[in-house]
Amino acid sequence: MTHPADQNVPHMDLADFRRHGHQIIDWIADYLEGVQDRPVNSIVQPGEIAGMLPSSMPENGESFESILSDLDRVIMPGLTHWQSPNWFAYFPANASPTSILADVVSSGLGVQGMLWATSPACTEVETRVLDWLADFLGLGDRFLSTGTGGGVIQDTASSAAVCTMLAARDRATSGTQQGLSGHAPSLRAYTSNQAHSSIEKAAGIIGIGRDNLRLIEVDDQYAMCPAALRAAIEEDLAAGHQPFYVSATIGTTASGAFDPLPEILEICRAYGLWFHVDAAMFGTAACCEEFRWIQAGCQEADSYTMNPHKWMLVNFDCNCLWVADRAALIESLSILPEYLRNQATNSGAVIDYRDWQIPLGRRFRSLKLWFVLRQYGVIGIQNMVREHAALTRDLVTWIEEDECFEILAPAPVTLVCFAHRDGDERTQAILDAANASGKVSLSHARLKDRLVIRFSIGQWRTQRSHVESAWKLIQSFSDA
Amino acid sequence: MTHPADQNVPHMDLADFRRHGHQIIDWIADYLEGVQDRPVNSIVQPGEIAGMLPSSMPENGESFESILSDLDRVIMPGLTHWQSPNWFAYFPANASPTSILADVVSSGLGVQGMLWATSPACTEVETRVLDWLADFLGLGDRFLSTGTGGGVIQDTASSAAVCTMLAARDRATSGTQQGLSGHAPSLRAYTSNQAHSSIEKAAGIIGIGRDNLRLIEVDDQYAMCPAALRAAIEEDLAAGHQPFYVSATIGTTASGAFDPLPEILEICRAYGLWFHVDAAMFGTAACCEEFRWIQAGCQEADSYTMNPHKWMLVNFDCNCLWVADRAALIESLSILPEYLRNQATNSGAVIDYRDWQIPLGRRFRSLKLWFVLRQYGVIGIQNMVREHAALTRDLVTWIEEDECFEILAPAPVTLVCFAHRDGDERTQAILDAANASGKVSLSHARLKDRLVIRFSIGQWRTQRSHVESAWKLIQSFSDA
Numbered sequence: 026m027t028h029p030a031d032q033n034v035p036h037m038d039l040a041d042f043r044r045h046g047h048q049i050i051d052w053i054a055d056y057l058e059g060v061q062d063r064p065v066n067s068i069v070q071p072g073e074i075a076g077m078l079p080s081s082m083p084e085n086g087e088s089f090e091s092i093l094s095d096l097d098r099v100i101m102p103g104l105t106h107w108q109s110p111n112w113f114a115y116f117p118a119n120a121s122p123t124s125i126l127a128d129v130v131s132s133g134l135g136v137q138g139m140l141w142a143t144s145p146a147c148t149e150v151e152t153r154v155l156d157w158l159a160d161f162l163g164l165g166d167r168f169l170s171t172g173t174g175g176g177v178i179q180d181t182a183s184s185a186a187v188c189t190m191l192a193a194r195d196r197a198t199s200g201t202q203q204g205l206s207g208h209a210p211s212l213r214a215y216t217s218n219q220a221h222s223s224i225e226k227a228a229g230i231i232g233i234g235r236d237n238l239r240l241i242e243v244d245d246q247y248a249m250c251p252a253a254l255r256a257a258i259e260e261d262l263a264a265g266h267q268p269f270y271v272s273a274t275i276g277t278t279a280s281g282a283f284d285p286l287p288e289i290l291e292i293c294r295a296y297g298l299w300f301h302v303d304a305a306m307f308g309t310a311a312c313c314e315e316f317r318w319i320q321a322g323c324q325e326a327d328s329y330t331m332n333p334h335k336w337m338l339v340n341f342d343c344n345c346l347w348v349a350d351r352a353a354l355i356e357s358l359s360i361l362p363e364y365l366r367n368q369a370t371n372s373g374a375v376i377d378y379r380d381w382q383i384p385l386g387r388r389f390r391s392l393k394l395w396f397v398l399r400q401y402g403v404i405g406i407q408n409m410v411r412e413h414a415a416l417t418r419d420l421v422t423w424i425e426e427d428e429c430f431e432i433l434a435p436a437p438v439t440l441v442c443f444a445h446r447d448g449d450e451r452t453q454a455i456l457d458a459a460n461a462s463g464k465v466s467l468s469h470a471r472l473k474d475r476l477v478i479r480f481s482i483g484q485w486r487t488q489r490s491h492v493e494s495a496w497k498l499i500q501s502f503s504d505a
Numbered sequence: 506m507t508h509p510a511d512q513n514v515p516h517m518d519l520a521d522f523r524r525h526g527h528q529i530i531d532w533i534a535d536y537l538e539g540v541q542d543r544p545v546n547s548i549v550q551p552g553e554i555a556g557m558l559p560s561s562m563p564e565n566g567e568s569f570e571s572i573l574s575d576l577d578r579v580i581m582p583g584l585t586h587w588q589s590p591n592w593f594a595y596f597p598a599n600a601s602p603t604s605i606l607a608d609v610v611s612s613g614l615g616v617q618g619m620l621w622a623t624s625p626a627c628t629e630v631e632t633r634v635l636d637w638l639a640d641f642l643g644l645g646d647r648f649l650s651t652g653t654g655g656g657v658i659q660d661t662a663s664s665a666a667v668c669t670m671l672a673a674r675d676r677a678t679s680g681t682q683q684g685l686s687g688h689a690p691s692l693r694a695y696t697s698n699q700a701h702s703s704i705e706k707a708a709g710i711i712g713i714g715r716d717n718l719r720l721i722e723v724d725d726q727y728a729m730c731p732a733a734l735r736a737a738i739e740e741d742l743a744a745g746h747q748p749f750y751v752s753a754t755i756g757t758t759a760s761g762a763f764d765p766l767p768e769i770l771e772i773c774r775a776y777g778l779w780f781h782v783d784a785a786m787f788g789t790a791a792c793c794e795e796f797r798w799i800q801a802g803c804q805e806a807d808s809y810t811m812n813p814h815k816w817m818l819v820n821f822d823c824n825c826l827w828v829a830d831r832a833a834l835i836e837s838l839s840i841l842p843e844y845l846r847n848q849a850t851n852s853g854a855v856i857d858y859r860d861w862q863i864p865l866g867r868r869f870r871s872l873k874l875w876f877v878l879r880q881y882g883v884i885g886i887q888n889m890v891r892e893h894a895a896l897t898r899d900l901v902t903w904i905e906e907d908e909c910f911e912i913l914a915p916a917p918v919t920l921v922c923f924a925h926r927d928g929d930e931r932t933q934a935i936l937d938a939a940n941a942s943g944k945v946s947l948s949h950a951r952l953k954d955r956l957v958i959r960f961s962i963g964q965w966r967t968q969r970s971h972v973e974s975a976w977k978l979i980q981s982f983s984d985a
Contacts, residue, residue: 033888051526103626107623108616120613129605150580202715206692226838236682236683402563
């Protein structure tokens, strides 16, 4: 006996799922085949896409075909194409074919990794693969799960900042249970004035207050000045504040600068501060011996984070966070209500990653990291880094050869910041013209109060021809 | 001229992507076809899956075929099958075929929705579809984007709790900038002792301290007692504390209880407290007229959250959060560094969802919500709710007819909590035997210090036969 209602829920049957699934895969392949010819930036006006959508949801279900056709009609005009090889804006957000397919598996399995017990493979692949990656990047033994540390996948480096600042806060106070109101001195955190905005956001979220994050001045290469850090800490101690956390950056957002980790480490040790390393963008480079210098010293940090979803061919979201003392993280984030208790957790023999992050639920994200690291291997990823770095050296040479432009920050990896010598107005005009052309996407920053074009190389399909065309395009607007 | 290195990065070419993509889709279809015959819970021991993985990443890339074969060999034994129709544990985490395919599109496009400008469709579809859903669930006009409110997709209800408690904290203090140390009275939040652990976790994260979340007692139906809430607030005020936030639950985790929203609303208004409604699990039911009562009063709340990734056929992660005053949320979460400035943001005419969440980056998650709401329509989703509710009524009847068991909490929707009359030891033995059989997955809770079996109906492929078999299995262990 079946309930009559059984027939009234229009689940797609599995034969249709196969058929439509193949359609979707082909649609994506077609998209990726043609994306380099599309205008990179969307040019729709605010409200234009929403205006193509009905004001309420349909009463009766629609066919999959009609939904699919709206992808081309409604969605496509409203996309800015991060997977275009002409993408040089913000950061590379590489969705390699391998990672896309791994993500399909994760979506299809639909398992939850909140506890080890709710799908052991989801946890154990993650732990193992993050150990692989720690080794690949030269993070040293302290971050391995085989000791007191370990790695975890977070959505973004912003969340990694919150979780580590939280663990540091609670190590410095009794924040988790009692809160900060009863804690008299203000907690003070430190990062450079070139650090990512997520550090300041984290300070607001965990309740120490954004004003208690001090933005330390940088040198002429935009790297944090250790002497200024030490002075700020001393000043704060003298004023009765309580320093507790420093975040150093491996590849700042504006110009890709590298903070001097060894000197900062020494200061953190002297004052007993949690030392976090934000290598979201350029951590990937450390897999090559010739770039390993960028993070010398990080091996002694308390936490380290980098984003495979930027430059390591894993599609968003996949941030990796390692901590040297996992107990500190878990102490701040664990709650064990009765309904989540289970034998494996009680045994203490397993990791429950819900205790390493803000959310409870979690997807099987380690699959895509596992797939990508295996498909490319050590050498494949190193070659990609070297290829992009070589393209960057070419670009630097071309810019240096053009007397109209000047490069305003060191560009040892894949980010070049440059400006027209005539000043901001001219630089802005070139940037606007380039973006309006549809042929590239570029973003900007300000360095020492000058507007610069940020030319970020690293999209997975970018080749020399794309960089060369983009540079000639920029030059053409300079000549205009 | 191409760089020699071009050839050394083993990207999967698009022809192979098509071929392997079809393989993966078929692999998932096969998995879904056969999943009901697999033992529902994984029986591996801690370390067993990790033991099948090499200790370091491969030097040279591996073939996709070899990775794919490891899905069956390594991953499958370590899975607990949330997509089995015999899944009655925790909550339904429905990955409908439609949502899986939409998620594939999102992975394939690989766009970032951090700013409106970085892919306008990603933002505008989200805003529109959350307006649809607010209407579908009867949330009222205050939560619509067309007024002062609006909806946003978060990863989970845990993050929604953090974001709303944060906005409430900052409305009550100057928390974002100055932090809590300078704020003398302790902030106090309230929820019932049956609320989800994420509320307590949020209190720790935002720095008010877990001890400053008061767990209010419940009535014999496990719903919050308004009188007890009022008394707690009065007591706290008398002690010099500062009440600021109440979270009420629509479907508590342990037993699916409904807090009395109208009475709680009245108290929140009287004392000027932020009123959050956590409808993570049972919000979906409100799409049916006969269940709309569960959230009468939520229309006047400050925030409301529910999870399409639980019972609304959208695969994880997709939590929806609505706020009545989006300015309060944005005030707590917005930072605008130079490198994210753009014309559209400056114009004020667009939503930048990065200001509505903890992370900066974001996937195109609204696609899967859009696909599912369209493919099923109003009627399709209502029918699913009604079908699952009917199955639940059947189960309730069967349990009531068996004198060995008793139901320990009201079960008006899809969660039934029951125990053997002989007591905890007997109930535990039955639960263990059922889970060990591989034929079902069930979880547990404690209600009034009694162990109960939580039988949660709602997996998208569960039909009457599955519920009936599961019940007979339970009975068989009771007779043993």
